[in-house]
Amino acid sequence: AQSVAQPEDQVNVAEGNPLTVKCTYSVSGNPYLFWYVQYPNRGLQFLLKYITGDNLVKGSYGFEAEFNKSQTSFHLKKPSALVSDSALYFCAVRGPLNNDMRFGAGTRLTVKP
Amino acid sequence: NAGVTQTPKFRILKIGQSMTLQCAQDMNHNYMYWYRQDPGMGLKLIYYSVGAGITDKGEVPNGYNVSRSTTEDFPLRLELAAPSQTSVYFCASWAAGDLYGYTFGSGTRLTVV
Numbered sequence: 001a002q003s004v005a006q007p008e009d010q011v012n013v014a015e016g017n018p019l020t021v022k023c024t025y026s027v028s029g030n031p032y033l034f035w036y037v038q039y040p041n042r043g044l045q046f047l048l049k050y051i052t053g054d055n056l057v058k059g060s061y062g063f064e065a066e067f068n069k070s071q072t073s074f075h076l077k078k079p080s081a082l083v084s085d086s087a088l089y090f091c092a093v094r095g096p097l098n099n100d101m102r103f104g105a106g107t108r109l110t111v112k113p
Numbered sequence: 114n115a116g117v118t119q120t121p122k123f124r125i126l127k128i129g130q131s132m133t134l135q136c137a138q139d140m141n142h143n144y145m146y147w148y149r150q151d152p153g154m155g156l157k158l159i160y161y162s163v164g165a166g167i168t169d170k171g172e173v174p175n176g177y178n179v180s181r182s183t184t185e186d187f188p189l190r191l192e193l194a195a196p197s198q199t200s201v202y203f204c205a206s207w208a209a210g211d212l213y214g215y216t217f218g219s220g221t222r223l224t225v226v
Contacts, residue, residue: 034214043203043217099163100146100171105155
């Protein structure tokens with residue numbers, strides 16, 4: 001079975017500060033990991049992915065994520081947060097033998113000016 | 114490209130009524146998915162399809178049915194609406210080998226009263 005946990009419902013940071021949104025996963029085999037962002041009344045938008053290769057992956061809008069196999073984690077990071085980064089963030093995993101993706105419960109990021 | 118198109122955007126149903134949520138994609142993706150999003154629960158997979166004529170149950174299929182007669186369309190049918198089906202429904206598509214994950218529709222907000 002594949003699953004994702006996002007331990008924080010809410011993350012609050014001040015504009016200009018670094019941000020981290022946490023994600024851990026469980027899957028059989030090597031994982032395919034994704035981060036998506038959802039703005040109000042919109043569908044999910046792809047941010048970045050890890051399939052193989054370098055553990056640090058860079059994505060849209062200055063976001064990056066670090067794959068840690070030993071800790072089964074894939075935390076989303078950004079060096080300097082913007083107010084416009086405020087949104088709902090979802091981590092997702094797909095196993096190599098699976099046809100579908102499983103999502104975490106989401107973390108609401110609020111960046112205050 | 115239109116991407117993934119969902120209709121309607123909003124709908125209010127009475128208990129026991131039936132309706133079909135429409136989903137169409139113009140990217141020739143073979144995989145299509147239906148998720149529901151409940152507050153604090155993330156996205157739960159209802160049904161998915163790996164190609165025309167092939168469908169399979171996800172995590173929460175009870176109360177729903179799907180069909181996939183063409184590559185482009187993947188409608189979701191609610192036969193006897195119940196208040197527990199009040200949710201936001203998202204359709205997504207994916208092409209095998211596409212490393213950018215799913216493309217999501219903008220969602221259908223359904224309220225059952």
